[in-house]
Amino acid sequence: MCRAGRLSHVIDATCRLRHKASVMLLVSALLTACEHEITLLKPLPTAASPGDGDSAAVDSTAGTLQRATLTIRTHLAPGDAALAATLGLPDGVLPEAAVTVSRVGTAASTVQGTTDSAGATEFSGLLVGRYDVSVLRLLSAAERALLDSSDADVTGFAGGGSGSVSAPSTEFTITTSAGRRGSLVISELFPAMPRIGDQGYNFATYIELYNNTDTTIYLDGKLIGMGPFWFRDFGQTQKGFFPCSLTVQWQDDPDGLWAPMLIRLPGNGTSYPLGPGLAAVVASDAIDHSVVDRRLPNLTTAAFESVGSADVDNPSVPNARTIVLEFQTLGRGMMFFGVGGGIHFVADAVDLNTVPWMRPGSYNNRIPRIPRAKILDVFASSMTPALEATEGMQTPLCDRFINEVFDRQRAVLFDPGEIASIQRRTIGLFDGRVLLQRTKSSAADFISSRLISPGVVR
């Protein structure tokens, strides 16, 4: 392709390279350089069951997807044997329970079933991998009428767990326990840190507390905390960070919750009553955040706010005091939710001089353990399956997220980028007040909602 023209002598000279090796070398170098962006992609398999499309499940040797059958068997906790007998449930199993199975780290991967009379159900055609399982059976009004007065606050049975499903078949046994309505419960969380422009706004977060009892509860001195947060295996991916094998002692501690963040509500014992069926909002900043973004809530009517030296202080909202904080907030008082979920709780007042404290290796502050007896309610959640698939899989979850005495199965609802709140399910009206579902299984008890409703429980 040697054309004539003003530069023909230059081109001709190039074309007339006499040394064949030189030409070959030049041409091969050019070809190599020009081909570098060409990549052939193999087509993905058609999605047909939870997790389809995840390359991790492809058996490259066989060229087909490995599928498995998962059998879920329920098992009633021994402590609930008398209760089960009262309700006439078969020995040791939970029939007619809703079972939800979700493949970890895979978006749109949930399937549901119902246990049979033997308390079991089966899911076939699942991709191999790790699954979360939650089991829920709410009591009907007729069943609740059968309960003794000591068990009158039981609203249902629930349980959950996680495990690996392998081909050809796997069986999980899920222990379910009676869920009681509790007293002061977490009814809503707003952990959203939406991106506005290219920055995150994390000042509109709040936790809503709800009186799920028939009597007044005083909020004075109550603690709102973040529980142990070593639920990812950073030791696998980052040298010098904690592996699950080390952190399980804190994460799975049945005697209490280690709290790297702790906020104490003000009051001298009777200053802040909360009547039955009423909610109180504890806000990071009790201001109208819709001024910044209209999708954000107006928190000027919050019951409490957490203030720092650099954020604003609404004089009409009592200030909650941060008493433990491992994280730097640069002067901002705020409800810290992390970015990947975690454990949040509300607890009765505790004299922190009487509880154990510890300082994990590289942490700045000492961390107290709030005794199990003082824990009123817990919400445990990891990232949504979609977020887990994109953000979380590089650092896998530990096997143990939280001890069962606090929560039996974490929810997978956490996505701080979404402007959405996480709300506790309602069972219905009871004596004219909303009764919230509390089975101590966050996966069963909480849902994600676009309806942000601080201070209102419907």
Add this chain to the structure above:
Amino acid sequence: MSFGSVPQVFSRGGLLLACLALFWTTARGQERPETGRIAGRVTLADGMPVPGAIVTVEGTDLRVTTDTAGRFHLMRVPAGPHVLLVRRLGYAPARIGVTLPAGGLVTVKVTLARNWLNMPQIVVTADPTGRARGELGTATVINRDAIEHQTATSLQGILELVPGVPLQPPGLATVQQIPLRSVPTSTPASLVAGGPSAAELAAFGTLIVLDGVPLSNNANLQTTGPRGELGSFLPTGGTGGVDLRLIPASTIERVEVIRGVPSARYGDLSQGVIVVDTRAASVEPATGGRVDPRTIEGNAIYGSAVGVAQRLTTSLDVARTRLQPGLTADAATRVAARVAHRLRIGRSDGPVESAPLALDTRLDLVSLVADNPERPAVFPGRASFGRDLGLRLSERLRVALRGGNSATATLSASYTQQRSRVQALRLRGALPFTDRVTEGTSVGRFVEGQYLSQLRIEGDAWFLYGRLEGDFHAHVLGVDHRFVTGGELRREWNAGAGLMFDIERPPQVTFNGVQGFDRPRRFDVIPPVATSTLYADDRLLLSVLGMTLETQVGLRLDLLHSGTHWFSDVRHAVLQPRVNLQLSPWPWIRLRGGFGRTAKTPAVGSLYPARQYYDVVNVNWFANDPAERLAVLTTFIRDPTNFGLGFAVARKQEAGLEMGTGSRGLALSVLAFNDRTSGGVGFRSVPGFLVRDLYDLADSTSGTGKPPSLIEPLTRADTVPILLGRPDNVLTLDSRGLEATLAIPEIRLLHIRLHVQATWVQTEFRDEGLDFGAAFSDFQIAGSQPRAPFWEGINRTSERALITYRLVYHRPDLGFVVTAVVEHIAKEVTEDIAGVDPLSFAGYVTRTGDLVPVPRAERGNPEFADLQVARSGVTTARQSTPADWFLSLQVSKSLPFGGRLGFYAFNLLDRQGRITGPLSARVFPRLQFGLEVMMPLGAVFGLSEPRP
């Protein structure tokens, strides 16, 4: 170690004078070292003689012109290895390596060609045993033929021929700075916020001399300071050394990189010297260009004689790099123009050195624009723009004196207009705010939400430079001396409008209720910085026990003045002895060593730092009704100027062995070095405190529609601890390593030569100041916390082993050269060494800023339980890059009329290199390839014909 005491410095000088005396004594009675002769003939490939070619011995004043038969004869050439440079207008210059025995005669045959690709003696790698002119310290010399073949848009690309400098793709994408003999660690972060990184400190201490006049970055103030959160978006380099993008490769004739101990002529450095000569005098008109997927470049140069006494050379280079073609419009564009004029007065024939008077004028104009426009769909609001517009005029007058002596006066004025603009959307939670620019308490307001922050930095950096130097040759006490003495004057300042932004829309959202927001600042109120220098340097040749001992001994005194002119008091003085020795038992082997001190002037911005603002919140009443809100803040201003700030002082030492039989023969160089810079300028955190007034409020009932009022007089106050970031000589950069260079002679059958460079460098970067940890911010605002721990500074260690193989296939008959370069990173490790356990604290600071050290033995005591916290903000995990390599290829082919066509492929196999783990990233730049063409125009358009 303190260098602040002038008497102490002079006492060291006395020691040096004693050393000098010792040398003179040693020289006394020695035989005059024997010299030799070099004779030869310069012809074309067909044997036709080339008359009028100038033959010089590099590094000496020896010079001769060939006769009509092309013959030349050089007398009294010192024994040892030399490089002959043969030049003739219309032909490519030739360099021939020779090794001259004492009393011997070496005959050489030089073949000239129109195109350097057709010359058998071309060297497209750096000379492993080369010397900079007038220098005995270790150096890398890169000549025009290597520059022609090197894929380079700027000086950065040429410096890749220096041992230890990693390869980079050509282009202008990012700021290019060169840290000689140090590992620019994998972690670019500084040890203390706002301070320089190790790479920036080393680049700042690397002197660049362009056409005999230093370049300076000392008055560059294009930074936002430690609090400015938009600083990372700035497209220009305000810290560190000179941006090498400003020096186009196409205009460079020769580069000398003095890595060892430089002579006393060179100052204002800590790492090394890069001497750049641009193309000047009679240059055949030529044009060239380069195109690759990101960069397009064109250049032209033309030089001619104007009458018999004048030479005029002009050059123009235009280059543009698109950072992400197809994705963004981000681009960097450079336009560089240069005019070089030489006037000889008196005898007009012969070399310039023989003219009684020669006046060289250089006028440089360079513009570098980095434009990163907004991409609304990706990062709304974010955009940046930077422009450096530099103008430099330099004059050098050389007066020839009797006996080959000379005196030279150099004057230079350079002005760089530096403009930066950056904007980005910022988001802040509601907070109390004040825009006071003076100290005092006032009613502020509340701000919140998203805003567009726009920052402009307008700097006008000036640099005046003068040098007066005498160059004398003498035969004293039986020894030949070349004695150079002189003085330098420097004055640098910045006359720009300064740092400008809307105070209410600052480039910073982080605020903890104490650490305030930066305020705009004018640069033209900053006083100029004046330094002066005296130096003397003697180079002598001795014969010791039949061996040749070459010695260079120098002494330099740098003075930093406290005022704005050279007659003001001396603020700091550093005396710098420098010694280089080279012992040659045989002409082909040399044992070498050097020791010396150098000093680097602090930057203008370090000597006169910006004032620091603290905005302390007194009242924070954010009622639901905006009309009832009240914010009261007190603004405190602290001046961090450190009147004790002085030079950074470097100690350089090296020892090694060289073997070589000429530039085309086997050459081996092995060298160990240790460069230690003490007193590098960083920030020392100085604790103090502020008194915060606490107001009680009256009329604070909600619903009144009015804000509450303050109850005065005050009844309460507390103290707030602060840290003042004061520039100080707290940084130490200690580099040690090995450099080995091997050049294997051509395997004639295969037309292949191999050149290997291997370097191992270990760098320690240490902050002598105290570290108060990231948690100090919490301590500031936690009024109930009585004290907080502090720690000793951090020591960042880095290590890199780099081996570069250059395989050169050269066919002079075809005018064809292929160079395959394999860069092998054998080791790269970075690790921060610091105590992080709960007992690693060194003491505590109180709320009134008092420092209380705690003895190590007592740190575990129960009364210090609150201090026994793990150190925050410090990660001691070792970061390493797996060993890896990549291949680049350069191909050059001669074209008719002396032209050249080149192809290059950077990282030909597109190897990534990688850092393992979830934060994995590329280490090696992507595959990049392009074409280059250069075409002399003289023959094409008949502007200049070869004149054999």
